[in-house]
C-alpha cells in the first residue's frame with residue numbers, strides 16, 4: 001500500500017489467480033477446487049526418492065507453499081454470516097434490497113473474503129439444487145478504473161460469456177444480463193474494486209446507477225469490496241446516501257498483536273510441509289512477524305509463503321528467523337521498517 005492508501009501495482013505472487021474469477025469458467029473452477037495439502041513422506045522414504053520422484057514431490061510442495069491455505073479469519077466469518085442472512089432477506093423482498101460493503105486498506109484480505117463468501121453461497125446453492133448444473137448462483141466482477149456504465153455492463157457480459165457486438169448499446173447488454181441472471185437463478189453479485197466507481201464524476205455516478213438498476217430488477221444481494229470506500233466518495237451525495245442506507249459495512253484492517261494474530265500464524269504454520277521445521281517456531285515469532293508485516297494479512301502471507309518456498313529450494317527444509325530476515329516483504333512494510 002502506498003502512503004496515501006492508493007493501490008499499488010498488482011502483485012505477481014499468485015494474485016493473478018484472482019483475475020480468472022471474473023469469468024464463469026474461472027469462477028466455477030475456483031468454487032469446485034479443494035486444494036490438497038501434500039503429505040510429508042517419512043524421513044527414510046524421502047531420502048530414498050529417485051531424482052524424478054523427488055522432483056515431483058518437491059514440485060507439489062512448492063505449489064502448496066506458494067499458496068498455503070485460506071484461513072477463516074473472524075472478518076471472513078462475519079462477512080459470510082452477513083451475506084447468507086441478506087441473501088434470505090433479499091430473496092423475499094420486493095424492493096429496498098440490502099447489500100454488504102467491505103472496506104479497508106490494500107492487501108487486507110477484501111478480495112479473499114468476497115471470493116469465499118461467493119464460494120460458500122454457490123456451494124450451498126448446488127447442494128440445495130443438485131440437478132441444476134446450469135444455474136449461476138453467483139457473479140463476480142471487478143470494476144475497471146474510471147468505470148462507465150458501459151464498462152460495468154461489459155464486465156457482466158464477460159463473466160457470463162455473452163457475445164458483445166460493437167453496436168450493442170448499454171441497455172441491450174443490461175437486458176440480456178438480467179435475462180440470464182433471472183433464468184440462472186443468480187442470488188449474489190460480488191463487485192470488487194468498487195472504489196473505481198467515483199461518484200464525483202458523471203460517468204462514475206452513472207456506473208453506480210447501473211449497479212442500482214440491477215439491484216432493483218433482480219432478487220439478488222450485492223456484496224461490494226473496495227479500498228477505503230468512504231474516502232473514494234462512494235457514500236457521499238444523494239446517490240451515496242442511498243448506498244449508505246442500504247449497505248452494511250464491514251471493515252478490514254491490520255491485525256493487532258493478540259490472539260487472532262497468533263491463531264492466524266498457527267494455522268499457517270500447521271499447513272507447512274517442511275522436513276526439518278520445528279513446530280511452534282513461527283508462533284514464537286508472532287511479534288516479530290507482526291513488526292515485519294505491520295499486521296497486514298497480505299504482507300504476512302507473502303513473507304511466510306516466500307520463506308516456505310525458499311526452505312524447499314535451498315534444502316534447509318525449515319523456516320527460522322534468519323530465513324525470514326533474508327526475505328523482503330513489500331515496499332510498504334519494508335519502508336516503514338526502515339524509518
Ligand SMILES: Nc1ncnc2c1ncn2[C@@H]1O[C@H](COP(=O)(O)OP(=O)(O)OP(=O)(O)O)[C@@H](O)[C@H]1O
Nearest residue numbers: 069070071105106107108109110111112297298301
Ligand atoms: N484469510 C486469508 N487466508 C489466507 N490468505 C489470505 C487471507 N486473506 C488474504 N490472504 C492473502 O493476502 C493477500 C492479499 O489478500 P487480498 O488480495 O484478498 O487483499 P485485498 O484487500 O483485496 O487487497 P487489494 O486492496 O490490493 O485488492 C493475498 O495473497 C491473499 O491470498
Ligand SMILES: [Mg+2]
Nearest residue numbers: 110111112192
Ligand atoms: Mg482486492
